[in-house]
Amino acid sequence: MTGLKMNLLKACLMQIENYLNTYQSILNDSDQNIPDFVRKERDEAREAIIQNGLPDRSDERYRYLDLKLIFENTEYKRIISEPAVTDSLSSFFQCEVQGMDTDLILLSNGWYHESTLPKDCKVVVCSMRQASQKYPDLVKTHFNQYLKEAKDGWTELNTMLAQDGVFIYVPDNYVPDKPIQIVNLTHGFSEKEIFQRNLIVIGKNAKLQLLICDHTLNKAKNVNHLGTEVFIGENADFQMYDLQNEPDISNVFSHLAFHQEAFSRLTSLAFSLHGGTIRNNVYVTMSGQGAESNVYGLVLSDRQQRMDNFTFIDHAVPNCTSNELYKSILDEESRGAFSGRILVRKDAQNTNAFQTNNNLCLTNEAKMRSKPQLEIYADDVKCSHGATVGQIDEDALFYLRTRGIDKHEARFMMLFAFANDIVRKIDIEPLRDRVADLVSKRLRGELVACEHCLLNCENN
C-alpha cells in the first residue's frame, strides 16, 4: 500500500472513530432519555458502520462525489444535547412567498424549535424526541424502517447520531387547508456538523403539501446531514418541495425515503439552486398497487459547486407508475452527477417507469455525469430512460438574436426555458412564481448572499 493510500485510510478511520466517540458521549449523557426501540436502531447502525465503514468513491453509489472536499481539514463541532431555548426565532424570520399562506415549523441547527400550527389543526407536529415519548407506537412502526433499506453507511450515520428533527402526522382522511413549511435554520459562528432526522406519516386518503427551505446564516463551514422518512398511506397524496439555497460554505447531505401504499401519489421536487456540495439520495418504494410517483429535480451550479443526485425507485408490486425528470445547468467549473436506478421486481407486471435526465454544460470545464440503471425482472412493463449532456443550442441563440434580442437576454431565455420544465411542475401557484423568480435571478447572476431564500430576515 502506498503512503498516500495509507494516509487516506487513516484519515477515514479517524473520522469514523470520531463519530463513534460522539455516539458514546450521547449515550453517556444521563439527560438523554432514549426509548429502547430508538436505541436498538442506533446500536444496529453503529454496528453496521463498524463493520462496513462509510462509503467513499470506491462505492459505486459515491463514485462521482469527492467527499474529501467536505471533510478535509475541518474539525466540525456537533451539538449533542438539546440547545437552550432562546427567543422565539419566528419573530425574526418571516416567510416571504407573496400570496402563499403556510403553517411554519422552525428547526434550529437540526433541533426542533417551534411551530405556528393553530391548536385546532388536526395535523400533529412536534419534535422527534417528543414524538417517540408521546406516540411511541406510531414512531416505532415507521422509524428507520425505510431508510435502513438503503444500506448506506452515511444513512446509518444519520440514524446513529441524529437526535432530533420534526415529526408530522396527518390523520386518515384529513386534508389541511394550507401547506406546511419547514425552515431548517443553520446559524452560529463555529464550523459545525448537524444531524437531523424527520418522520412524516400521511394517513389513508389524507393530503399534505410540504415546503422545505434550508436557510444558513452560519458564519463558518457546515455540513447538514438530513434524514427524512415519509410513509404515504393508501390513496394519500403527498407533495414535497425542497428548496436548497445554501452559501458555498454550506454542504448538504440528504437522505430521503418514501414508502408508498396502494393508490398513493407522490410528487417530490428538489431545487438545488446554490450550495457548496449537495448530495441528495432519494429512495422510493412502491409497495401498494396503483401507486404513482413523480420525482423531479433541478440543479443550477457554478464556480466549484458539486451537486449530486442519486435516486432509487423500487417497483415492488404490479400496476405502479413512476416518472423521473432531472435537469441541470452547470456553469464555470462546477460538477454534477445523476444516477438513477429503477428496479422492477419479478411480479411487478404492468409497471410504467420513465426516467429522463437532461443537462447543459455552459463551459468546457463544467462536467456532468449521468448514469441510468434499469433492472427489470418482470416481462410486461413499459420503461424508458434518456440522458443528454449538451451545450446551449447555437442555432436557437442566433435565431433569437436576429429578432433584436441581445445575446445575454437570448441566452437567459433559453436557460430559463430549460429550467422551467421543472419549475412549472409546482402545484402551488404563488410558490411557482417565487421559485421562477429565484431561478431567473440565479441564471442572471443576480442572487446576492442573502436573497436566495424565501425568508425575510434581518439580514435582508
Next chain:
Amino acid sequence: MLKINNLHAEIEDKKILNGINLEVKPGETHAIMGPNGSGKSTLASVLVGRDVFKVTKGEVTFMEKNLLKMEPEDRAREGLFLSFQYPVEIPGVSMMSFMRTAVNQVREFRGQKSLSSAAFLKFMRERKKLVEIDSKLTNRSVNEGFSGGEKKKNEIFQMSMLEPKLSILDETDSGLDIDALRIVANGVNALKSPETSNIVITHYQRLLDYIVPDFVHVLYEGKIVKSGGRELALELEEKGYDWIKNELA
C-alpha cells in the same frame, strides 16, 4: 438602403461568395434566383450576421452604417429581417414572451417607449389579423411542433411585429401549399410600403406572381451573373439555368 460591394465569404476555407455587388433602394423588391449551391442562403446568412461564415473581402452598408461590424441583434434593431428557410424550434420559450422581449428591445433601440402588456396584446392581435396567422400559434413554444407552413407563416408574423425596413425572405415558399403560399405572400404585400424593401430568394417563379419584383438577379458560383426585370424570372422558369451557364462558359 443596402449597398453590397464586392462581398466575398467562406466557410471552413471553402469560398462561397465571390464578389457580390447589389444595391437595394427604399421601396424596391429584388428577387434572387439561382441553382442549388450558388450561395443564395449564404448571402442571406452573412447579411444577418451568422458568424460561421467568414467575410474575407468587401463592404456592406445598411442605412449608411457598416453592417458587417454590427452584432446580429443590432442589425435587426436597425431594421434588417430574415425570414429563415428553416426556422428553429425553441422548446420552452413561449411565442408570447419571445415576441414581447424582441419588440420591446427593438423599440428601446429606436427610442420608443416599451409596450405595456395590454398595448402589446392589442398590437399582436392586429398583426395576427393582418398576416392571417392562426391565433393559437402564439400560445405555443417558438416553432415547436409547427408544420412547415405554420413555421413560414410564423416568420411573416414576426416580420409584421418587428416592422423592418429591409426583409430577406429565404425560400419562404418552399414547403408551402397553394393556400399557405397565398397567405404568406399577402402578408408580405400587406406590410409593404414605399419606405420598405424586400429581397426574395426563391427557386420558383410562382412566388413572384404574388410578390412582384422590380429586379431579378441570378446568382451563380457566388456571383450575380445576370440581372433583369420581372421577365427574367419567366425566362428562367421556361429555360432553366443552362443557357446562363453556357453564356458564361
